């Protein structure tokens with residue numbers, strides 16, 4: 306009844322407005338290509354996939370097809386009277402679990418919002434005055450279940466205008482404000498405080514320290530079998546006996562010195578803190594070659610990233626031979642006469658490459674999969690697992706990303722035994738190599754891998770599909786990690802995929818990340834809180850100062866690397882505002898106050914929700930400044946898609 310009344314009233318209003326000689330300006334007649342949308346293309350009278358706009362069985366001739374999260378900014382003229390639309394999830398997703406909220410904002414306030422609209426569910430109509438509105442933001446937002454299937458349509462969308470037509474403008478850009486203070490010239494030791502290695506295996510650890518060079522290093526209490534190069538700070542050797550060793554690292558230069566405790570735990574478990582490194586996929590994808598890997602290793606050292614603890618250089622797909630390729634560089638014999646896997650001609654000396662990376666004190670990673678082929682169609686390990694693990698070890702690799710992909714045609718089904726099987730086989734093969742190889746499972750979270758990744762020997766496991774450099778991808782993956790925290794701990798990490806800051810592009814063409822500066826702060830803060838492996842996805846030879854500042858904040862990296870190894874939990878979620886908290890080894894707490902909405906808003910973390918009481922000193926981690934003593938709660942004003950990351954210490 307209410308609905309009919311509303312429609313009748315709108316009809317009356319619109320008819321009377323039309324009688325006053327307003328023009329109907331279809332939203333889709335404006336330059337909607339300037340919209341940012343979560344996936345696909347902004348659709349002119351079609352969906353984001355190019356299909357007709359159909360909501361709840363009704364086909365609309367006109368409309369704007371989007372995918373959550375999306376934003377279109379429209380500058381209005383004084384004569385703009387009303388905006389009208391019918392909104393919902395396109396019937397092309399009728400059978401799926403898409404859901405989204407549609408919102409209209411002015412520069413200062415929310416004007417209207419729909420309920421949560423779902424695939425196959427009812428649509429909603431909006432008809433709203435545009436009087437006194439300067440800029441209208443036409444947005445859709447994802448809901449708890451992330452961005453999947455959120456094909457959000459603004460059907461039958463038009464303005465009634467007397468005078469100048471509205472104009473679509475680009476989303477206002479945010480200034481990329483650098484918050485991380487520069488590292489001092491005096492030595493400061495960074496990186497993990499706890500490090501795992503297996504007895505009798507090759508050991509490699511580069512002391513990460515910022516400060517003016519030259520620098521002299523020393524290490525007291527090193528276990529027998531290890532030695533330190535006092536100029537480079539690189540520790541090598543083999544630990545003879547299992548045990549826990551308390552080592553005091555020191556670094557001295559002309560300006561001063563610093564000391565720090567490192568616990569070396571020699572036993573079965575490696576990756577006691579989440580791996581910090583780089584992976585080639587998000588920047589170069591198939592365009593990777595040996596020179597680019599070498600350049601990445603050089604850049605990790607020369608830029609100073611390695612001085613903050615970054616240490617793995619991981620080659621992703623495309624280093625092997627592609628059986629069917631007629632390309633003389635990629636094609637050829639996939640294995641030699643003994644069955645050892647060959648590299649393609651873009652990697653003429655993979656052992657030499659690994660040696661080079663090690664000479665810098667860095668570690669090197671490789672990629673393969675349990676199927677006959679990798680995702681990009683290159684040779685993988687199926688039925689050669691032991692031989693290939695032997696090659697990886699002989700070449701000197703320290704990390705293996707093992708990607709399900711083409712095993713899909715080998716597996717009988719997605720039952721747990723079938724999902725586990727190939728990972729168990731490779732784990733057995735890796736164990737025989739007597740090399741510390743971080744074992745990274747990549748099968749996109751199938752069968753709730755977090756529940757059994759540890760059981761099959763994994764040190765980390767991808768919990769999701771591939772990330773891309775936009776808000777809806779990053780936010781739905783990152784905030785979608787809630788609930789996985791109980792499976793994370795030293796040696797076992799949930800992996801929400803690699804970082805998308807800096808110049809990315811999945812090669813050969815690169816572009817600056819499409820995440821805004823605030824979204825990038827959210828990305829790094831959230832991944833740090835999640836105790837996620839941090840794998841830089843950009844071209845490190847082209848680091849800009851802002852990206853560098855995001856990757857070199859030692860207090861933020863300390864949250865990720867905390868030896869307790871806890872993953873943050875979501876404490877509260879009120880609309881778009883979320884509080885996440887991570888327990889740290891020294892009894893303090895890291896707290897992320899997130900605003901997933903589009904506009905600035907206050908966010909409050911209460912002690913009650915955090916399960917604490919009394920007074921706490923709050924320290925802002927990005928700017929590395931104390932904010933004072935707080936009792937009962939802490940509030941901050943957070944920009945849209947932004948974050949405040951703090952650490953709170955009990956005050957006496």
Ligand code: GAL
Nearest residue numbers: 586621622680681708710771
């Ligand atoms: C995907 C994987 C990506 C990347 C790619 C290589 O399956 O999720 O991270 O490794 O394969 O082909």
